Amino acid sequence: SQQGEEDPQALSIQEGENATMNCSYKTSINNLQWYRQNSGRGLVHLILIRSNEREKHSGRLRVTLDTSKKSSSLLITASRAADTASYFCATGFQGAQKLVFGQGTRLTINP
Amino acid sequence: SQTIHQWPATLVQPVGSPLSLECTVEGTSNPNLYWYRQAAGRGLQLLFYSVGIGQISSEVPQNLSASRPQDRQFILSSKKLLLSDSGFYLCAWKALTGAINEQFFGPGTRLTVL
Numbered sequence: 001s002q003q004g005e006e007d008p009q010a011l012s013i014q015e016g017e018n019a020t021m022n023c024s025y026k027t028s029i030n031n032l033q034w035y036r037q038n039s040g041r042g043l044v045h046l047i048l049i050r051s052n053e054r055e056k057h058s059g060r061l062r063v064t065l066d067t068s069k070k071s072s073s074l075l076i077t078a079s080r081a082a083d084t085a086s087y088f089c090a091t092g093f094q095g096a097q098k099l100v101f102g103q104g105t106r107l108t109i110n111p
Numbered sequence: 112s113q114t115i116h117q118w119p120a121t122l123v124q125p126v127g128s129p130l131s132l133e134c135t136v137e138g139t140s141n142p143n144l145y146w147y148r149q150a151a152g153r154g155l156q157l158l159f160y161s162v163g164i165g166q167i168s169s170e171v172p173q174n175l176s177a178s179r180p181q182d183r184q185f186i187l188s189s190k191k192l193l194l195s196d197s198g199f200y201l202c203a204w205k206a207l208t209g210a211i212n213e214q215f216f217g218p219g220t221r222l223t224v225l
Contacts, residue, residue: 031212042201042216043155088154092212097143097162097205098170099214103154 005102006089012108019076021105023089024069030094032065034074037086037104046074046087079109113138117202117217124224130175130189132220134202137183142204144185145214146177149199161185162207197224 007022023032031050035043049056049065049072056063062075076083086106090099114137124130136142143162147155157170159177167177174193178186185202199221203214 033213035216040199040219040221042218043203043214045213045215048213090214097168098145098157098160100157101147101155106152 006087006105008105009103010106010108012110013079015079015081015109015111017079019079019083019107019109021074021087021107023072023074023102025072025089025091026070027093029067029091030096031092032063032072033090033092033099034061034063034072035088035090035101037088039085043088076107079107081109081111083107084109113204113215115202115204115215115217117200117220119220120218121221122223124192124222126194126224127191130187130192130196130222132187132200132202132222134185134187134217135183136204139204139206140182141207142183143207144179145203145205146185146187147201147203149201149219151198155201158187192224194224197222 005024013019029051031048033048034046036046037043047058047061047063049063060077065072086104088101088104090101092099116135145160146158148158149155160168161179164179164182175189199219201219202217205214
């Protein structure tokens with residue numbers, strides 16, 4: 001069964017605006033990862049945050065993790081048309097060899 | 112650097128025909144290997160994963176099977192395809208050891224069963 005659920009399912013904003021996507025999960029995790037998928041392509045890893053971390057930055061990306069609420073958010077600042085893609089969260093577990101992916105958020109950046 | 116290949120890129124097959132999708136990884140040893148399926152506009156469903164040659168874990172019972180004949184080769188097969196097998200198939204690898212947990216994905220195979 002799916003562990004992570006992204007919200008919203010779809011998001012459309014103007015270029016230059018910030019985009020925020022949320023991910024909720026059900027059970028305790030070791031880490032949470034965000035991936036991007038351009039249409040018809042494979043997924044690309046963006047950022048990983050461990051369960052003992054609360055916030056992480058990478059360029060225009062900011063990820064937060066609230067383990068008490070079992071939720072994470074991905075913020076993309078100053079969005080660009082090239083950010084148009086689907087974004088997935090994936091949860092990893094201690095000692096487990098697999099990730100569980102959510103259903104994704106489809107982000108559209110309008111020029 | 113590491114690279115991952117999948118072929119074919121697209122495939123159209125009739126119902127009842129066999130299937131063989133191949134995934135190979137270069138530039139790493141002893142990787143974990145994964146097969147996912149993605150329905151249109153949906154998330155990823157883990158089908159199989161392997162932590163070593165000949166070791167296959169199945170996540171979803173179905174008419175698909177996987178094999179790992181070599182360290183960096185992962186094959187997804189079916190004896191008889193169903194309409195419901197249509198989808199986008201993604202192979203991924205992860206380093207077996209160490210603190211790195213992210214997975215690296217191939218370009219995918221789009222399978223249409225008619």
